[in-house]
Amino acid sequence: MDTENSCENPCPISRSLSVAGDAWSILILRDAHAGLTRFDQFRKSMGIAPTMLTRRLATLTEEGLLEKRRYSEHPPREEYLLTDAGRDFLPVLFMIGAWGRKYRGGGKLTQFFDAETGTEIQAIAVDEVTGAKIGTRPMRVVVPDER
Amino acid sequence: MDTENSCENPCPISRSLSVAGDAWSILILRDAHAGLTRFDQFRKSMGIAPTMLTRRLATLTEEGLLEKRRYSEHPPREEYLLTDAGRDFLPVLFMIGAWGRKYRGGGKLTQFFDAETGTEIQAIAVDEVTGAKIGTRPMRVVVPDER
DNA sequence: ATTGTTCGTATCACTTTGATACTAACACTT
DNA sequence: AAGTGTTAGTATCAAAGTGATACGAACAAT
Numbered sequence A, B: 001m002d003t004e005n006s007c008e009n010p011c012p013i014s015r016s017l018s019v020a021g022d023a024w025s026i027l028i029l030r031d032a033h034a035g036l037t038r039f040d041q042f043r044k045s046m047g048i049a050p051t052m053l054t055r056r057l058a059t060l061t062e063e064g065l066l067e068k069r070r071y072s073e074h075p076p077r078e079e080y081l082l083t084d085a086g087r088d089f090l091p092v093l094f095m096i097g098a099w100g101r102k103y104r105g106g107g108k109l110t111q112f113f114d115a116e117t118g119t120e121i122q123a124i125a126v127d128e129v130t131g132a133k134i135g136t137r138p139m140r141v142v143v144p145d146e147r
Numbered sequence C: 001a002t003t004g005t006t007c008g009t010a011t012c013a014c015t016t017t018g019a020t021a022c023t024a025a026c027a028c029t030t
Numbered sequence D: 001a002a003g004t005g006t007t008a009g010t011a012t013c014a015a016a017g018t019g020a021t022a023c024g025a026a027c028a029a030t
Helices: A012-020 A024-032 A037-048 A050-062 A090-101 B012-020 B023-033 B039-046 B050-062 B090-103
Strands: A066-071 A077-082 A111-114 A123-127 A139-142 B066-072 B079-082 B111-114 B123-127 B137-141
Touching: A012 A024, A012 B023, A012 B090, A024 A050, A024 A090, A024 B012, A037 A050, A050 A066, A050 A139, A050 B079, A077 A139, A077 B050, A077 B123, A090 A123, A090 B012, A090 B090, A123 B090, B012 B023, B023 B039, B023 B050, B023 B079, B023 B090, B023 B123, B050 B066, B090 B123
Parallel strands: none
Antiparallel strands: A066 A077, A111 B137, A123 B123, A139 B111, B066 B079
């Protein structure tokens, strides 16, 4: 795709997709949230080719969702940690997961529980202002005019 | 990627991504939510090559997010409408958009308002059970054992 | 000295993509 | 009747991206 549409495009979805709009990037972020930090952990978890992984980790680092940290000087070893921007991707992951759970739910699925209450987490998107579920009320779209 | 991981993989995120894990598909769904239904509308809106668009529309239709409807017999013309599954993708779109708004927010952005209250929609993900924002409380992950 | 671990790079066949041109089936205008 | 316009694609093909595999560098451990 044309990934150079960052600041031109008024659509916030396009802008996000130009950063993490492919499946590998999203899976890396998923695994990073699950606590993985190292090249080989990602590689084994996802079965991704090392060339791909190198590129994706570099992009996510450049784009500020991950940061490299040296965890060993001898030999030099880096690990990849989530930044704030990367951590804030979690709601996206949960909504993607919620859709998959509902529409591709056959067989066994990974589950997420609230550690305090012990209840299974049911992620939904709401408008923080009105409290209404996204998609349940009519909305008005305002597209900025060009230039 | 390996797109044949539908029912094998216990991760609901992987399953969703095997259906709509590329930028074009997500942008088509965005435009479909904005009311576009026809081939040329999508093509002009996104600047996508017709070969790509044909394939993506076919995939989304096969996967049950869109459905074809004939709107003219002479000449034969089809349009693409969101199914329930497609409509339920809206929360994903809003969360992706929310991230882009927060971390790639320079310049003019499309805005969404609640038609009743007139307030700008601030999409967040919450756990419907506890009401807590996703990511603010510790959670426990349960991965099903193989076989 | 040999084996193992970790984080990659090199190579290369294969697949996907994207730009462009073109077609089919009409309607509409002159 | 001929030409123009609209819609929904298909055909072609070069360029780019992907992915499997092998290999390398820099050590640690035995």
